[in-house]
Amino acid sequence: MALLKNGMVTAPPGAPAGARALTSADPFAAGTGAAADRGANRYGVCSIEDFPPGMNDLSFTHEDAGGFYNYVKQFATPNFWYTDGGVLSWIYGEQYDDWQGTYGFDACVAEYHSGHGTMDGNGVFWMPMGGTWGGSAWASSADMRLGNEVARYLFFSTCLSLRIGDGNSPIRTWDVANLGLRMIFGFETTSVDSPHYGAYFFDRWNANGHKFSKAWLDASWDIDHHQAPSAVACGATQAEAQDRLWNEGAFQTAAATKNWWWWTWYDAAKSIRDQRPELPDRAQAARFAPPRLSPARLAELAGHYGVRLGGGVPDDAMGPHGVVLGDGQGGPRLSVDHRGVREITFADADGTGRDAPSADEAVRIAQDAVETFGLADRVDLVADKVRHQYHAGGTADDVADPRVRETHVVFTQLVDGQPVVTPGLGEVRVGIDGGGTVTTIVDATREVERLGESAPAAPPSAGEAAREPSTVEEALDAPLQRLLRRLSAGGRVPAEVRTIPDSTAVGYALRGDVGAPVVRRTVEVDCGAGLAKRYVLEAPLR
Template identity: 90%
Template sequence: MALLKNGVVTAPPGAAAGARALISADPFGSGTGAAADRGANRYGVCSIEDFPPGMNDLSFTHEDAGGFYNYVKQFAAPNFWYTDGGVLSWIYGEEYDDWQGTYGFDACVAEYHSGHGTMDGNGVFWMPMGGTWGGSAWASSADMRLGNEVARYLFFSTCLSLRIGDGNSPIRTWDAANLGLRMIFGFESTSVDSPNYGAYFFSKWNGNGHKFGKAWLDASWDIDHHQAPSVAACGATQAEAQDRLWNEGSFSTAAASKNWWWWTWYDAAKSIQAPRLELPGSAQTARFAPQRLSPSRLAELAGHYGVRLGGGVPAGAMGPHGLVLGEGQDGPRLSVDHRGVREITFADADGTGRDAPSADEAVRIAQDAVETFGLADRVDLVADKVRHQYHAGGTADDIADPRVRETHVVFTQLVDGHPVVTPGLGEVRVGIDGGGTVTTIVDATREVERLGEGAPAAPPPSGAATRDPSTVDEALDAPLQRLLRRLSAGGRVPAEVRTIPDSTAVGYALRGDDGTPVVRRTVEVDCGAGLAKRYVLEAPLR
């Protein structure tokens, strides 16, 4: 183990590992196992923004699906990308889901759908379509039979597509529909209307050693900390299903048995510090120091964490997605992504089923790690959130209770006393397994170079009264009204807007090398027909 109980890091013995540039890898050409031949029947994509009357439209599902589509088309042209009125229920039903051996959700190995979704009280997943076909404008998991032709991986970038809570499980929802699927990706909670899920998934996959499950969960974290992404995998045995869940990283055409299921999810981050929600009297902008990613700096980072390099880091080692150091060694692995975010992997999480440490104990262990590696030497950090990664599984007859696989303690960076509020940036995350061992550290902090006055506010129109907002609700009223006007433009006014707990923050949003003072909040909006969607509100402060 690389990180010892006392926090001392040791470099592994053996041959030195060099640096590997993180390039755009082919999801069918990495890892082990039966990889699909190149050609057709690899990918199918659907996205809906324009929904039938009675439900609110979405804004970013085409961009979301486009992130997935544009990545995979570098290697193989997808069979189809249906949008809006072209997304109809025949695509998902057994009779036509492999239409002409080319079209439908069982015609391709990996299928991606972005749109609305919900789950009823019987554990049935429902998706509204872009139009009516055969008298129906909906598709449901009860009507799907996928995997008896080509499908092996289903991505549902929708709300409530892969639930675990409230008596639900992936087996309850998807067992009848599954006739050969290997993995399903979705959400336990409602999700954010965001353009980034598809693109972020492959960015994370390229950086984490090609692990599909981890990539899906971490992509969601970088979009919003308050949703609950989930992943399920199947296999003939418990060991096979678990290995697929934790390690599968190459799309395969081979069907999987559904004798055993195993699934994992992140819960919504929980605050352990009361947030400061008073508005600053005089907001200052922040300028962050440029990222130092020279070969000498990367070699210094590797040595700091006990990563063995041997000959050092060559010039030009950074690829479009970053680079990885120490890969293939029995010791720490360091990856640096294209933004300069550092992720150090010391060990795989302990899978023996030991109980997770208490929240207080996890914070203590994480604080020791922060001190050991000097992560707060040049930035201000506060331990303010805890996130758990749960896992569970079983057979159609017997499902194990959920257990915590890892506890993640989040240290948020403070700038002038206020937190960075951009998800996935301006933070340190420390992962701790059931044995109390630090498994990973993610350092996404940036050193502050200077603080300064923001841009001057525009003068009010002649004769108009103006008043700066005095509360977060006043500051967020304008973006909320803009959201409601946009949603109402389709003819339906949302009946309810709910604030997501712990999501309101006053702090700095990162834009490149600049930090802008903002108020941020995630809300869930009633979208009609039993549907809901989350939206991020953000208002600049001057």
């Protein structure tokens, strides 16, 4: 059984050096509980699906918040989880945000909110509540004063909660509200209505040994490639804020000074190849080989990437979340999560601020890495997308221009000529820093065992035609109509639905060991009251 030390998983005495089974770790730093007279006061959660008239309801915010809640309650019972009409503006306002020392967004160290959000032209973040309190059905960053009591980490799983573009910055939005916060997590863009953000955040934090900022960004990537997640950290100095942003990986109770802010974000992935998705002449299902995770295979992978083990891999090396292999002395590190996704960390990103390589140069470096490690020997890969991780920061008086910290070249796996379209799977990502160094490789490909006839699609819903679609638009019409009916059931018909550029794809959705042929698209819906939300449409191909 793995042991916990300082919130991280360590190998038990006598285990071979270099192999750490990953179990569910406590995200709170050891010995840093909340003040003794405050009880636990570690976590508070809010989620809204049912909104007042005039705006569209959401479908997955309770599941999203539940992923966060269910993980942390293993270690400490959260103070509260308010839902729908129980989420009112008093929770976020200074007068009651630490009500009875227990309730409100300044009563706990880490707070999670899932719902609608938007930002106005003055950089003020607004959230509609589940009901009206004191004459208001909204809460805004302008009215919040958080961190002067207990809050240190805010998670806003909403649209536009942490903007960094179009003249915005975390300082502009959150400086007045921040009275001791260490980190804030949110989105630069409109986000997808998904049940997975909270669970994926801790899954990525556990499985890959990531710090908070990277776990948040990668959780979003594995939900949709076309949104831009963001995170910010504060500190007394530039070095402290940057260190916190890149390296904070356990919840702490000490307040942070907001002299300096530093933030990072992924941009929406940019396609680097011509994509004109068309329906295939025949749709075949794919059967993928199960991940090979035996101790011998893990040792083989470690040797392949130059990971020093200092001993063999024990039979029980794979924990519930995976395993980390490495000597802990700064050499390459290999993590394999419960899905079989391999992530190799060769080096930290260059922090000198050197300019990033051009997209063409990054693709060349990434292709060399793919060839060097034989990543395309058993699967078909195509250079498909480029994603940048930006960072910027400064003080209330002076903000530095954004710089690229890493460029990630994404190679998509092809099956029978069609791409895998499930975000975060069926791909290889190569990270390259400003010095042209390959920092990380993520291999989420699966070998194909066989192709066969596609399983019959679900029978059409009442009122839907049973005929085979002849175009991508026809195939996506049924899931779009289902979405509109669901949204309209709350009493408001969406005024506009727009397609997110480069989001339409025809290919394979991974479901366990099966690849099902589908058409996939991300759309953005006008939800009323100045709000929007994104949704993923997916239609099976017979």
